[in-house]
Amino acid sequence: MTTRTFEDLYIAGCAAWLPPAVPVPETIARRTEAVSVTVAGAEDSGPGMAARAARAALRRAGCGAADVGLLLHAALYDQGHELWGSASYVQSLALPGARPACPALEVRQVSNGGMAALELASAYLRAGTDRPAALLTAGDAYRPPGFDRWHSDPGTVYADGGAALVLSRAGGFARLRSLVTCSEPRLEGMHRGDRPFGRAGTVDLDACKRQFLRRVGRPAAVAWVASGQRRALTGAVEAAGIGLGEVDRFVLPHLGGRRLEAAYFLPFGIDPERTTWGWSRGVGHLGAGDQFAGLARLVEAKEVAPGELVLLVGVGAGFTWSAAVVEIVTVPRWVD
Numbered sequence: 001m002t003t004r005t006f007e008d009l010y011i012a013g014c015a016a017w018l019p020p021a022v023p024v025p026e027t028i029a030r031r032t033e034a035v036s037v038t039v040a041g042a043e044d045s046g047p048g049m050a051a052r053a054a055r056a057a058l059r060r061a062g063c064g065a066a067d068v069g070l071l072l073h074a075a076l077y078d079q080g081h082e083l084w085g086s087a088s089y090v091q092s093l094a095l096p097g098a099r100p101a102c103p104a105l106e107v108r109q110v111s112n113g114g115m116a117a118l119e120l121a122s123a124y125l126r127a128g129t130d131r132p133a134a135l136l137t138a139g140d141a142y143r144p145p146g147f148d149r150w151h152s153d154p155g156t157v158y159a160d161g162g163a164a165l166v167l168s169r170a171g172g173f174a175r176l177r178s179l180v181t182c183s184e185p186r187l188e189g190m191h192r193g194d195r196p197f198g199r200a201g202t203v204d205l206d207a208c209k210r211q212f213l214r215r216v217g218r219p220a221a222v223a224w225v226a227s228g229q230r231r232a233l234t235g236a237v238e239a240a241g242i243g244l245g246e247v248d249r250f251v252l253p254h255l256g257g258r259r260l261e262a263a264y265f266l267p268f269g270i271d272p273e274r275t276t277w278g279w280s281r282g283v284g285h286l287g288a289g290d291q292f293a294g295l296a297r298l299v300e301a302k303e304v305a306p307g308e309l310v311l312l313v314g315v316g317a318g319f320t321w322s323a324a325v326v327e328i329v330t331v332p333r334w335v336d
Contacts, residue, residue, distance in 0.1 A: 013061030033257030049162030050139025074113030112316025159284025
């Protein structure tokens with residue numbers, strides 16, 4: 001487990017670019033409690049949507065290309081081409097003309113990719129660089145035949161879209177107070193199942209889960225998941241010097257309602273009204289981008305005020321869990 005506390009790192013800007021939403025089919029809505037999901041057009045790619053969000057986040061941060069010393073692009077699903085650098089594509093669209101160009105790297109930590117990027121960028125900026133900011137992006141488009149947004153992962157509806165966040169030493173509207181990431185590799189088989197290595201047909205995570213549970217047993221798997229989640233959440237709030245009850249708003253992964261209840265609402269006593277669930281159930285799971293998009297939504301909707309604390313929570317197959325305490329310090333200029 002890594003635990004970091006900060007005094008001088010800020011979120012200078014964040015944004016999401018989401019395509020239009022479509023209604024969730026009735027049978028899926030009953031299972032997930034989702035009402036709609038954003039679906040990209042044929043011309044929209046995951047990295048392309050990430051770049052749109054990145055440009056908006058940079059504008060909001062008042063940050064130029066010359067200020068960015070690192071770009072990290074997180075993705076869960078196929079980015080559109082083989083043997084190709086999607087992070088460099090995002091860089092070419094979001095930071096054109098920057099010379100010398102900063103490192104642009106891809107982060108593959110599935111649904112926890114955005115938070116993993118935040119972890120890496122915080123260490124990079126604290127190590128001392130000549131540029132004060134890092135640009136973090138996420139973007140995915142879940143298309144058949146490889147992925148079925150309705151059925152590949154029952155309990156969660158997958159959404160297309162991009163999100164971005166600018167982390168900076170030079171100030172911002174929110175201060176990053178703490179960040180914890182922990183891992184449990186005994187759970188990696190839950191998303192692999194018994195399949196041999198190599199490409200398969202349509203992703204079927206439910207089948208992988210059933211195969212994994214037959215091997216290790218449900219009690220062990222449930223205990224490992226619960227332990228990892230608790231270590232991340234309690235570790236982040238303790239590192240920030242607060243209690244969980246002092247958190248004003250929670251940005252949770254955009255899972256289905258039943259999964260959120262089982263993983264967060266009941267175990268931690270989190271009131272759904274203090275989360276982004278009311279909004280995220282109309283968007284869907286953005287893969288690695290839930291936390292960046294959720295924070296942007298809270299700020300845009302004026303649902304947070306200076307002095308309030310926000311807990312960003314992420315989880316990804318593997319498993320890894322991350323949680324970060326963010327303190328709102330000012331109302332940013334880009335809020336109407």
